[in-house]
Amino acid sequence: MAKTNEDILNRFKDVQEEQTVVDASKKIQVGIIGTGWIAEAHVKSYMSMPDVEIIAGADLVPGKAEEFFKRLGVENVQTFESHTDLLDSVELDAVSVCTYNATHAECAIAALNKGIHVMLEKPMSVTLDEAAEIMRAEKKSGKIISIGFQPRFDPNMKMIKKIVETGELGQVYYIQTGGGRRRGIPTPCGTSFIEKDTAGLGALGDIGCYSLDMVLNAIGYPKPLTVSGYKSNFFGTRPDYYPTHPEYAAKFGVDDFAAAFIRLEGGIVLDFRIAWAMNLDTPGDTLILGTKGGLRIPSTECWNGSVGGALKIYHDVAGSQVETEIPIINDDGPDLFDRKIRSFLDAIKNGGTAPVPTSQILYNQAIIDGIAKSAEAGMEIAIVIPEI
Numbered sequence: 389m390a391k392t393n394e395d396i397l398n399r400f401k402d403v404q405e406e407q408t409v410v411d412a413s414k415k416i417q418v419g420i421i422g423t424g425w426i427a428e429a430h431v432k433s434y435m436s437m438p439d440v441e442i443i444a445g446a447d448l449v450p451g452k453a454e455e456f457f458k459r460l461g462v463e464n465v466q467t468f469e470s471h472t473d474l475l476d477s478v479e480l481d482a483v484s485v486c487t488y489n490a491t492h493a494e495c496a497i498a499a500l501n502k503g504i505h506v507m508l509e510k511p512m513s514v515t516l517d518e519a520a521e522i523m524r525a526e527k528k529s530g531k532i533i534s535i536g537f538q539p540r541f542d543p544n545m546k547m548i549k550k551i552v553e554t555g556e557l558g559q560v561y562y563i564q565t566g567g568g569r570r571r572g573i574p575t576p577c578g579t580s581f582i583e584k585d586t587a588g589l590g591a592l593g594d595i596g597c598y599s600l601d602m603v604l605n606a607i608g609y610p611k612p613l614t615v616s617g618y619k620s621n622f623f624g625t626r627p628d629y630y631p632t633h634p635e636y637a638a639k640f641g642v643d644d645f646a647a648a649f650i651r652l653e654g655g656i657v658l659d660f661r662i663a664w665a666m667n668l669d670t671p672g673d674t675l676i677l678g679t680k681g682g683l684r685i686p687s688t689e690c691w692n693g694s695v696g697g698a699l700k701i702y703h704d705v706a707g708s709q710v711e712t713e714i715p716i717i718n719d720d721g722p723d724l725f726d727r728k729i730r731s732f733l734d735a736i737k738n739g740g741t742a743p744v745p746t747s748q749i750l751y752n753q754a755i756i757d758g759i760a761k762s763a764e765a766g767m768e769i770a771i772v773i774p775e776i
């Protein structure tokens with residue numbers, strides 16, 4: 389009997405997460421490194437967890453950490469002006485590394501070397517070499533390090549992975565992914581995202597890492613082999629881009645657009661584009677083409693790693709070409725940030741593995757690094773994955 393749309397949809401129903409029961413008798417002592425914008429989301433999440441005490445924090449800007457914890461109403465927190473002072477002075481179980489990209493590696497490695505579990509914000513690092521160094525420190529320490537990709541915990545993202553894994557698309561051979569904003573260079577909190585010394589990477593690292601994770605996680609993170617990359621900075625370097633802060637243009641040291649053609653193990657090609665700013669609303673939906681079916685994942689206007697609308701599978705049923713729409717799942721569980729933090733804490737408490745492991749994100753970083761290097765060289769390059 390031919391499959392109906394209902395039969396097909398039923399195959400994808402069970403993507404909700406199990407809720408964990410939290411044992412609050414043993415508290416996990418947590419520190420926050422970098423108390424800027426995203427640290428607030430980490431602190432609010434930790435504060436909602438009954439088994440966590442935030443006991444220390446650090447920021448390079450004098451007085452910033454103290455003011456941050458005061459503003460958020462977190463009491464009895466020791467504050468420091470560098471991650472090293474914090475790690476040398478306080479005994480912790482875990483830290484959130486919420487610093488700008490350029491100091492991710494040094495902070496994560498220093499914490500692992502002290503035997504502390506790490507929740508590291510995305511992107512994992514600026515370069516592939518740094519990502520490899522983080523993994524070496526992880527291996528030596530035996531501690532958990534999870535990378536802060538909260539979209540992983542979105543039931544719609546899990547659905548994408550499930551559609552691929554159930555074989556509905558057959559053998560995947562071509563992927564188009566990416567996203568972008570017409571105008572969306574992130575400067576509301578100053579210039580840490582646009583200066584080379586702090587950000588290291590622009591749109592490519594900041595939001596490109598989300599697009600790559602969405603599709604690579606769905607298809608099981610195959611090894612990247614070669615890349616031909618391009619990047620540009622036509623918007624960020626224009627003083628008129630920032631009507632209230634024209635001086636930002638001279639500080640802009642990263643990319644605001646990047647594109648690439650990447651070959652992956654298994655004969656899969658990946659066509660990628662990402663923009664903080666462009667003369668277009670979106671660079672297109674994400675498409676996954678397979679031998680049995682194709683999947684369209686609508687883009688969002690402000691690309692931040694979420695699904696922009698109902699997914700659509702294009703396939704043949706009983707000889708007819710049909711489209712199956714998979715509606716957006718709006719579950720009423722915890723928000724994605726809380727899920728990301730909870731999964732990290734559960735892995736620590738239960739001796740589990742990292743929910744978003746470095747072994748996968750190494751390939752994400754290898755592609756980003758490859759795009760940057762290929763763009764600079766002006767030619768296709770081989771991606772060499774370092775030994776860990």
Ligand SMILES: NC(=O)c1ccc[n+]([C@@H]2O[C@H](COP(=O)([O-])OP(=O)(O)OC[C@H]3O[C@@H](n4cnc5c(N)ncnc54)[C@H](O)[C@@H]3O)[C@@H](O)[C@H]2O)c1
Nearest residue numbers: 422424425426446447448471486487488489491509510580
């Ligand atoms: N997961 C998400 O949704 C999400 C959202 C926004 C940002 N991020 C990521 O979070 C990171 C931080 O972003 P942000 O917007 O909070 O940046 P930010 O510039 O507002 O804050 C970073 C802070 O880290 C501090 N810092 C840097 N190096 C330090 C060190 N060695 N020791 C102590 N403090 C140090 C800086 O002084 C600054 O106050 C970035 O890597 C970004 O990609 C993630």
